[in-house]
Amino acid sequence: MTDHHSDIDSVTGKSTTGHEWDGIKELNTPLPRWWVISFYLTIVWAIGYWIVYPAWPLIQSNTTGLFGYSSRADVAVELANLEKIRGDKMAVLGAASLADIEKDPALLALARAKGKTVFGDNCAPCHGSGGAGAKGFPNLNDDDWLWGGTLDQIMQTIQFGARSGHAKAHEGQMLAFGKDGVLKGDEIVTVANYVRALSGLSTRKGYDAAKGEKIFAENCVACHGDGGKGNPEMGAPNLTDKIWLYGSDEASLIETISLGRAGVMPAWEGRLDPATIKAMAVYVHSLGGGK
Amino acid sequence: MNKTVNPNELTSDNDNGPLYVAQKKVYPQSISGTFRRIKWGLMAFCLGVYYFLPFVRWNRGIGAPSQAVLIDLPNSRFYFFFIELWPQEIYYFTGLLIVAAVALFLMNSVGGRIWCGYLCPQTVWTDLFYAVERLVEGDRRERMKKDKSSDPMKLERISEIVLKHSIWLLIAWWTGGAWVLYFNDAPTLVKELVTFQAPMIAYIWIGILTATTYVLAGFMREQVCTYMCPWPRIQAALTDEWALNVTYRYDRGEKRTSVKKAAELRALGQPVGDCVDCYQCVAVCPTGIDIRNGPQLECIQCGLCIDACDNVMTKIGRPKRLIGYDNDINIQRRQEGKPPVYRIVRARTVAYSAIIAAVGGIMIYTLATRSLLEVNVLHDRNPVAVRLSDGSIRNAYTVRLLNKSGYDRVIAIDANGPANLTTHVVGIDSVTPDRPMIVIPRDSTSELRLLVTAPAESNPEKSIPVRFHVTDIGLGEVATATDNFVAP
Numbered sequence: 001m002t003d004h005h006s007d008i009d010s011v012t013g014k015s016t017t018g019h020e021w022d023g024i025k026e027l028n029t030p031l032p033r034w035w036v037i038s039f040y041l042t043i044v045w046a047i048g049y050w051i052v053y054p055a056w057p058l059i060q061s062n063t064t065g066l067f068g069y070s071s072r073a074d075v076a077v078e079l080a081n082l083e084k085i086r087g088d089k090m091a092v093l094g095a096a097s098l099a100d101i102e103k104d105p106a107l108l109a110l111a112r113a114k115g116k117t118v119f120g121d122n123c124a125p126c127h128g129s130g131g132a133g134a135k136g137f138p139n140l141n142d143d144d145w146l147w148g149g150t151l152d153q154i155m156q157t158i159q160f161g162a163r164s165g166h167a168k169a170h171e172g173q174m175l176a177f178g179k180d181g182v183l184k185g186d187e188i189v190t191v192a193n194y195v196r197a198l199s200g201l202s203t204r205k206g207y208d209a210a211k212g213e214k215i216f217a218e219n220c221v222a223c224h225g226d227g228g229k230g231n232p233e234m235g236a237p238n239l240t241d242k243i244w245l246y247g248s249d250e251a252s253l254i255e256t257i258s259l260g261r262a263g264v265m266p267a268w269e270g271r272l273d274p275a276t277i278k279a280m281a282v283y284v285h286s287l288g289g290g291k
Numbered sequence: 292m293n294k295t296v297n298p299n300e301l302t303s304d305n306d307n308g309p310l311y312v313a314q315k316k317v318y319p320q321s322i323s324g325t326f327r328r329i330k331w332g333l334m335a336f337c338l339g340v341y342y343f344l345p346f347v348r349w350n351r352g353i354g355a356p357s358q359a360v361l362i363d364l365p366n367s368r369f370y371f372f373f374i375e376l377w378p379q380e381i382y383y384f385t386g387l388l389i390v391a392a393v394a395l396f397l398m399n400s401v402g403g404r405i406w407c408g409y410l411c412p413q414t415v416w417t418d419l420f421y422a423v424e425r426l427v428e429g430d431r432r433e434r435m436k437k438d439k440s441s442d443p444m445k446l447e448r449i450s451e452i453v454l455k456h457s458i459w460l461l462i463a464w465w466t467g468g469a470w471v472l473y474f475n476d477a478p479t480l481v482k483e484l485v486t487f488q489a490p491m492i493a494y495i496w497i498g499i500l501t502a503t504t505y506v507l508a509g510f511m512r513e514q515v516c517t518y519m520c521p522w523p524r525i526q527a528a529l530t531d532e533w534a535l536n537v538t539y540r541y542d543r544g545e546k547r548t549s550v551k552k553a554a555e556l557r558a559l560g561q562p563v564g565d566c567v568d569c570y571q572c573v574a575v576c577p578t579g580i581d582i583r584n585g586p587q588l589e590c591i592q593c594g595l596c597i598d599a600c601d602n603v604m605t606k607i608g609r610p611k612r613l614i615g616y617d618n619d620i621n622i623q624r625r626q627e628g629k630p631p632v633y634r635i636v637r638a639r640t641v642a643y644s645a646i647i648a649a650v651g652g653i654m655i656y657t658l659a660t661r662s663l664l665e666v667n668v669l670h671d672r673n674p675v676a677v678r679l680s681d682g683s684i685r686n687a688y689t690v691r692l693l694n695k696s697g698y699d700r701v702i703a704i705d706a707n708g709p710a711n712l713t714t715h716v717v718g719i720d721s722v723t724p725d726r727p728m729i730v731i732p733r734d735s736t737s738e739l740r741l742l743v744t745a746p747a748e749s750n751p752e753k754s755i756p757v758r759f760h761v762t763d764i765g766l767g768e769v770a771t772a773t774d775n776f777v778a779p
Contacts, residue, residue, distance in 0.1 A: 032518055034511070036311040109738065130329045130673030141677040141687065241680035242747075286717045288677065288687050288742045 001034035077166065090114070094275035098151040101282050116285020117277055122268070131287050136246060141287045144243040148232040149291040155281035161267035162235060169267055173199050177219060178258025191215040192253035198240045200229045201248060296722040316438070317579035319421055320431035320571075324598025326702075333409050335420060345472035352697045362474050368734070374658065375734075377695060377725065382611060386654040390647055397643040399526050401635055402616060407522065408593035413515050416466070416508035417577065420459055420751050427455040431574055459509050460501065467500030489753065493723035513578040517589050528589065533634045537592040537615040539566075539583040542625045543613050550607050565609045572596035572614060582614055664700065665693040667760040668741075668772040676779040682747030690716075690739045692761060694731040701764045703728050705743060708776055710749040715742045728764065743776060751778050 007016050007028055016025040050056065053065040064070075089110055101107045117184065120129060126137045133139035138146060147157045147170050162170035177183040183191070193203040194212025203209075220228070223236040230238030237245060245263075246256050268277055284290070349359040349372055356363060361370040362682040369376040376383055398405040407414060427449055428434050437448065471493045474479055481491035484497075507515055516523065530536070537583045544564035548556070556563040566583065573581050575596060578589045582596045600614040621631035648703055671687040694700050703726050706712045716727035731737045741759075744750050754775045 009644060030312045032514060033311040033313050034514065035518060102718050105737070110738070128673055132669055132674030132677075139674065139677065141671075141674055141685075142679050144680045238680065242678055242682040243680050286740055288685060288717070288740075290680075 001070075031209055039061060048216045083116055090273075090275045090279075093279055094273075098155060098278060098281060101278070102151065102285070108286070111279040111282035113283075114276065114279040115286075118272065119283055120172075122272070131284065136261075138245055139232070139243070139289075140284050142243055143289040143291070144238065144241055145232060145291070146237055146245075147291070149285075149289055151281055151285050151290065154284050154290065155277065158277050158280055158284070159267065159269045160271055162265040163262055164264060164267040166267035166269070170235050170265075172223070172236065173262035174223075174236075174256060174260045176258065176260030178254075179260070182219065183215065183257070187211075187215050188254055188257050191220070192250055192257055195228065195239050195253055196248065196250065199242060199248070204250065293298050307318070315579060317513060317577060318431045318434050318438075318574075319577045319579075319595070320574040320599075322575045322595050322598045322602070324595075324601055328593030330409060330418065330593065334415050337410065337412075337415050338419070342469045345469065345477035349377075355697055358476055358477060360473060361476070364474060375697075380661075383529075383654060383658065386650050390594065390654075393643050393646045393650070396529055397640060399529050400531060400534050400637075400639050400643065403534055404523075404526055404592040406584075407516065407526075407591040408502050408537075411591075413414070413507060413520070414577075414591060414593065416462075416504060417512050419462065420508040420512075421577065423458045423462070424455055427451055427458070436450075448553055450733065456509075459505055463501040463504035463508070464497065466504040467497035470500050471496050508632050513589065513591075516578065516591055523588050531639065532620055533618060533637055535618055535633070536586055537582060537590065537594055537597065537614065538617040538619075538622070539572075539585070539614050540612070540617060540622055540625075541583075542622045543770055565604065567603065567607065567612050569603055571599040571603055575599040597712060632647045642661065650716075662768070662770055663695040664702070664761065664770045665694075665695070666693040666759060666770045666772045668759050668774045670774050670777075674779075676777045678779050679744070683744050684747070684751065684778050685742055685744040688741045688759075690741045690759070692729070692731050692737045692739065694733060694735060694737075696733060698733050700731050700733075701728055702731060702737075703764055704761050705760045705762070706741075706743045706757050706776075707760065709755050710745040710751045710776065712757065712776065713746075715744070716740065717742065745776065745778075749775060753778055 007025075008014070009016050009025060012027060015028045019026040019112060050063075051057040051065065052067050053069055054062050055065065056063045067206075089113070093107060093111060093114070096104070096107055101111050119127075119131070123131070126141055127133050132142035133141075138144075143149065145153070147153060147162060156168075157170065160166045160170070162175065175182070178185070178188050184209045187206070190208060190212045193207040194209065195218050197203050197209065197212070223231060223234050224239055225236070226229050228239035230236050239245075244252075246252055248263060268280075272280070344360050344622045345358065348357050349370070350357060351370070355370075356370055358370065359372050389414075395406055424434065428437060438452075468484070475493070480489060480493065484493065511519075527672075540566075543566070544562060546562070547564050547566040547568040547576040553563045553565075553567065572583070573579075575598070576582070577593060577595065578591060580587050580589045582590065594616075597612070597614045597616075601611045604611050604613055614696065616629075621633075624631055646682050667690070669689040669691075671689070675686070677685045677687070690704065692702065704714060704716065705726065706714050714727055716729060719727050719739075721727055727741075729737065729739065743757065754777050757774055757776045759772045759774065761772075762768070
């Protein structure tokens with residue numbers, strides 16, 4: 001090793017670091033003092049940081065630091081603040097009437113936003129994320145409502161459900177005419193074709209319309225009404241429109257008439273607070289099918 | 292060579308040479324001349340703009356901020372006189388940054404570090420702090436003597452130091468204070484600040500900027516330019532042989548000697564330079580270098596050495612501009628007896644100017660023609676289409692309307708497509724049921740749920756294009772968006 005103090009580069013007159021590669025020596029260009037001091041200060045700062053804030057992992061937990069800081073606690077505070085803000089807004093929503101909410105653009109936006117998240121958490125498993133529904137689970141975007149499509153009727157259905165066991169739940173079901181022996185096989189086929197004809201669908205060759213009408217009048221009119229227009233009081237669907245919850249083909253209709261239908265909508269009262277149910281009713285109504 | 296460092300003078304605590312170098316304190320001497328006047332003028336302009344711009348008012352109507360330049364973070368708006376920008380128009384800032392960067396390149400290829408020498412905040416504030424220092428403690432020689440003096444400090448000296456730092460802190464504090472005014476209504480905030488009712492964050496920012504101004508302009512000074520700023524390195528890579536830089540014109544001869552000796556040598560017809568080795572250029576230099584050593588990283592090209600040298604050359608009756616904006620090509624041409632050539636127009640300056648013109652032009656054009664009414668349409672994805680009980684088909688869309696103007700608008704939405712489409716906006720009881728009319732408040736966005744229905748008999752195809760027209764009923768402005776209407 002050479003003595004670097006006396007190892008001066010002849011071209012620049014600067015001292016070298018003594019590092020040499022293929023005859024080329026690295027010039028010693030020292031950092032300014034303030035830079036080096038700043039560097040050491042950052043190290044001191046880091047040590048202070050370790051002491052003051054949570055830093056080192058231990059076997060079970062970690063060092064907690066002198067300030068007792070925790071990002072989790074910060075989140076809890078922020079969430080609590082958010083809940084408070086939301087609480088105030090939801091109180092306004094809870095106090096307003098359903099009709100007023102829909103008329104006020106700000107309240108409508110709030111109800112729709114709240115309704116959308118709650119719908120996603122609670123309703124989407126059956127009705128789909130946008131309320132598109134599926135076989136047996138009504139599409140909430142259309143204008144066909146088993147239990148009525150006004151704001152109040154929608155709210156009531158959400159609150160108490162249908163066949164949910166709640167005292168105020170919608171009751172009434174499609175009877176199992178075949179299974180219970182009320183109608184025989186050929187009668188079921190005939191009335192199924194009659195129902196298809198009600199909404200303008202094609203019928204089986206040789207189907208007896210008069211017989212179908214007679215069977216319908218004797219067995220179905222009580223719930224589905226004259227002409228099959230349905231009855232929201234009993235949850236009896238309109239059989240003359242284009243919307244079919246369980247399918248409109250002959251086989252599906254035969255299955256419906258033979259085995260009956262009684263889908264369940266749970267009651268949400270008690271599981272969701274009143275303001276949230278209100279928001280949900282407005283949201284479902286605003287999907288497009290509301291009356 | 293003046294720059295050479297004797298390693299034995301450096302502090303060292305091990306065998307591998309010095310670990311760091313001490314900051315060499317610079318004592319720039321006062322100077323007067325052309326470039327000094329330019330620098331005073333630019334300093335007054337830059338600081339004037341910075342300190343007073345927040346107080347300039349601009350009438351935007353009732354309910355809108357009346358500050359000409361305002362960065363309104365809570366409402367995410369930027370106001371610049373007649374321009375108001377929304378967050379989604381952030382690309383204007385991108386354009387501005389491109390223009391700024393290329394303008395810097397252009398300055399560099401025309402006249403070297405014009406930015407560094409005259410306009411950079413670090414230079415401007417350091418210059419101001421030096422002026423204060425000079426005013427309180429005296430010029431170069433006095434300051435050096437006072438700093439070197441080992442006598443115990445007298446009251447006079449202590450009060451000088453206190454006064455200097457007080458003025459520095461006052462300037463620094465004002466600098467921080469002006470900064471926060473750009474983010475809030477200035478007169479209101481000033482009132483709040485003096486009555487201690489301003490938000491904590493305002494005081495914190497004033498504190499931070501007071502500290503940075505005080506430290507950077509009072510103590511760090513040329514160290515910022517030499518060690519912290521990336522621009523000296525970038526500009527060294529960008530420059531070319533035609534760029535004009537503050538240059539010592541060594542073609543004016545060697546050797547450097549006293550006026551008297553030079554006159555004698557000249558009389559004898561022997562070679563002698565115009566430089567009389569008076570070190571005035573070194574004395575006035577704010578970064579403490581000797582320009583005669585050629586272009587250096589530390590040189591911010593403020594031109595003060597030109598003033599210093601010109602004064603001396605005038606006194607001794609030699610031509611001015613021994614130091615001047617020049618390049619090596621011309622020095623060599625003069626040495627060969629050819630006239631100098633200045634080539635401002637060359638490929639890179641033309642290219643930079645073209646980029647600035649193109650980007651600036653695009654920005655001005657888009658800004659001048661941008662619509663203050665916008666509509667975005669998002670089709671429902673679940674369900675994409677709904678069949679209604681009468682067989683008609685309905686699609687639902689989320690419509691976002693942007694009213695960037697300073698007045699409320701009444702708008703109508705129409706959906707035009709091959710089928711006979713009808714529209715309905717949820718929650719809007721319009722007097723014209725087939726043509727929903729909506730109020731969008733000034734300077735805001737509205738989100739609506741739009742239902743579009745095609746009658747059963749129209750029997751639309753699987754997917755047909757729909758054009759949404761949003762019309763301002765009063766002004767006739769139209770915004771459009773396209774989407775599809777889907778059948779189940």
